Amino acid sequence: MSGGRTVIARVETWAGVDTDWVRRPDDPARTRRVDTWVALAFLVAGSLGVELLRSIDALGPFQDSWVWPHVAVLAGTLPLVWRRRWPLAVAAGLSLHFFVVGLTMPGVVASVPMQVVYFVAIFTGVAWARDRRLMIGVVVAIVLLMFGWLTWQFAVGSGIEEALSHDGRLPERQGLFSPASAYVTYSLLINVFYFGGAIALGQAAWRAALQRDRLAEQARTIDAQATSLQRQAVVEERLRIARELHDVVAHHVSVIGIQAAAARRVLRRDADAAETALRSVETSSREAVTQMRELLGTLRSGEDERPDGTRSPEPRLADVPALVEEVSTAGMRVDCRLVEDSPGAVVAVPDPVGLSLYRTVQEALSNIRRHSTASAATVFVRVDRRPEPGFAHGYAEVEVLDDGRPRSGTSGTGLGLLGVRERLAAHGGVSEIGPRVTGGYRVRVRMPLPEEAS
Known part of the structure; x- marks a missing residue:
């Protein structure tokens, strides 16, 4: 039981069940237009394929029917218009189409255009499914349906004899395998690569889209952080200038106060000393004004420069x-x-x-x-x-x-x-x-x- 749970957990992890990310078209209107043209192209190619098969007498019981083979092609290509809007529904529906039409008109589903259509449907279902757990269920159901049908054909039907007979006679063994076992193995391998390739490529496309979205989100986060850091740098620079302005003003004002008090005390006793003290007050005042102008100039220009252009x-x-x-x-x-x-x-x-x-x-x-x-x-x-x-x-x-x-x-x-x-x-x-x-x-x-x- 533990081994089974481990396998299921690995499959869910591979399929992306553990993520909340949902893949959606960047431009739904453009996506719908593209898918419509894709469906139209496959409709034309499928109808052309039907006519080519009819021309070589390969449509079996429907060889003389003009309507139903083209109706089958239309029913198999029209759902592609909604393949990215309802990916799992389209994948399941076209797989059922493959099963039903394959029983009644095998020549139609065996044509190259229709084989590509079924491949694209499964690929899109895996690549665009929003519910990843449901996607696993749909894919498993499709694979079981297809291989169950093949097994039934091999075990009960006359598919092998019809495929291998030449003028009513079965070929003799010429290689390492008998004709029947070689045909079964060959058919199984083709279907394994067909369905496995569609599923693997679809999952790879989903992973690539997830990675692109995460990189885009990281880029947006980095841009937001850069903007925030720029704003923070501006605030810190203003705080720095505010501190400098406070310290300069407080220092010079206190010095001016002390010098003015000294000048007042000596004014009446010693005129020369009073003049010296007043000159000190004047010098301190000018220095304070000069430094404040430099700081205010920094606020305006971001450059700590003197009026003559030299850096202070x-x-x-x-x-x-x-x-x-x-x-x-x-x-x-x-x-x-x-x-x-x-x-x-x-x-x-x-x-x-x-x-x-x-x-x-x-x-x-x-x-x-x-x-x-x-x-x-x-x-x-x-x-x-x-x-x-x-x-x-x-x-x-x-x-x-x-x-x-x-x-x-x-x-x-x-x-x-x-x-x-x-x-x-x-x-x-x-x-x-x-x-x-x-x-x-x-x-x-x-x-x-x-x-x-x-």
């Missing part, structure tokens, strides 16, 4: 000391310390990682100036190429420490820290952000380095 260089990790020097004032002293495992390691950090770490330091220092009472801060920049758990090719890290407490009434929007976390997610880094046990606040961000180019 983005800050790198090696620019952190200059940033620290810029923001260090009499009101808050900021120190910067570089820790490298080898000379030039900070400069060699890839630009995307370096920019993210630079912006992290920029945001952290802006938050200290706006939201903290700190009078001093320290920025550490560390680069280490030695592998560690989670950092197979080393890491680049920035750490910002201050000694202050939160200033009341200065809560922010949280966009700065959100930008830091988005950069971390983009590079697969880790962070430690929050108050220190010994006092003050810590912002520590570590990002993995890629493998060095050989």
